Amino acid sequence: MSLALYQIVILAVAAFMLYQGITNYFKRQSGQTVIKLFIRIIVWGGMAIVVAFPSISNSVAELIGIQNNVNAVILAGFLLVFMMIFKLLSAIERLEQQISIVTRKDTLGEIRGKDTNQDIS
Amino acid sequence: MDFPTLQTFIVVPAYHEAAVIQSVIAEIRAAGYDNIVVVDDGSQDDTYKSARATGVTTLRHRLNRGKGAATKTGIEAAKLLGADIIVTMDADGQHDPGDIARLIEPIEKNHCDVVLGTRLKNPVGMPRYKIWQNKIGNLVTWFFYGLYVSDSQSGFRAYSRHAAELINTKTDRYEYDSEVIREIYLYKLKYMEIPIQVRYTEYSMGKIHKQSFANGLKTLYKIIWNLIS
Numbered sequence: 001m002s003l004a005l006y007q008i009v010i011l012a013v014a015a016f017m018l019y020q021g022i023t024n025y026f027k028r029q030s031g032q033t034v035i036k037l038f039i040r041i042i043v044w045g046g047m048a049i050v051v052a053f054p055s056i057s058n059s060v061a062e063l064i065g066i067q068n069n070v071n072a073v074i075l076a077g078f079l080l081v082f083m084m085i086f087k088l089l090s091a092i093e094r095l096e097q098q099i100s101i102v103t104r105k106d107t108l109g110e111i112r113g114k115d116t117n118q119d120i121s
Numbered sequence: 122m123d124f125p126t127l128q129t130f131i132v133v134p135a136y137h138e139a140a141v142i143q144s145v146i147a148e149i150r151a152a153g154y155d156n157i158v159v160v161d162d163g164s165q166d167d168t169y170k171s172a173r174a175t176g177v178t179t180l181r182h183r184l185n186r187g188k189g190a191a192t193k194t195g196i197e198a199a200k201l202l203g204a205d206i207i208v209t210m211d212a213d214g215q216h217d218p219g220d221i222a223r224l225i226e227p228i229e230k231n232h233c234d235v236v237l238g239t240r241l242k243n244p245v246g247m248p249r250y251k252i253w254q255n256k257i258g259n260l261v262t263w264f265f266y267g268l269y270v271s272d273s274q275s276g277f278r279a280y281s282r283h284a285a286e287l288i289n290t291k292t293d294r295y296e297y298d299s300e301v302i303r304e305i306y307l308y309k310l311k312y313m314e315i316p317i318q319v320r321y322t323e324y325s326m327g328k329i330h331k332q333s334f335a336n337g338l339k340t341l342y343k344i345i346w347n348l349i350s
Contacts, residue, residue: 096293097291097293099184099186100186100187100190100293103182103183103184103186103190103194104182104186104190104193104194104197106183107160107180107181107182107183107194107198108180108194108197108198108201110180111178111180111198111201111202112201
């Protein structure tokens, strides 16, 4: 099996990213979750497999009904990026809501136990 | 027929309203309401100091969280202070406190849980673009939240205690007004729409311009996002 230069480069990058993700997870570094590891394996592992075995993309193209294998890969990439952005925006939204809840708790803490129309600082 | 005396609280979310907040509070008092909760939503100007100087209950968000978040904080505060009826109104002076009595009357008489002040039933002096903007807002609210009201973006509203306990909004900014409509629909709360007067002063118009088209798009995006996320 002979590999072109671009395949070697992408395989090296993918291997590094996978190694980093797996070691981060097992070292239990902060912010590392199973889902994060899973996504990393899917993204970089998938990329490595497609680069190492380009014929696989033909099967994917056939499976989802797209004739050109390159188009199938690009489409799959777009979907992945979209999912990641979606997840990111959801996380930001959750954080925004949590900030509002904390801000409200902090503000209402001033009022609890005090009477109406008192100066509340 | 006499109705039991119910405690009415007026909630005023305020952001950068130092120039007018004292006159707004004075007008509310002149209309006969002393239970006033001002929530300064992290203003950089003297809104908090000015409101506090009047002696009303003044709260402050350490961070700016948006009109919806500030309104919710004010409603929670009013509940803690024993409110039976809660009225929300804007701090820029566009709402006339003289309308409060008409807004709370149906709740006092137990005819409904929520009263929505509506500008579109009496749009005298309302800029034409604003009328269309509101109509689009009404359609979007109806499409996504299932209830058509004549002014889904009005901040001048009254809630019974029962409604204030049930309504649980999550959004922080201008989409809050539409979310309340969704809650009314979900909990099958009885509501009425009462025409209100809006005073389009140079000051309040300046504020309205700031929250016009771009904010409308943001609100639409947020409504859609909240449905799919």
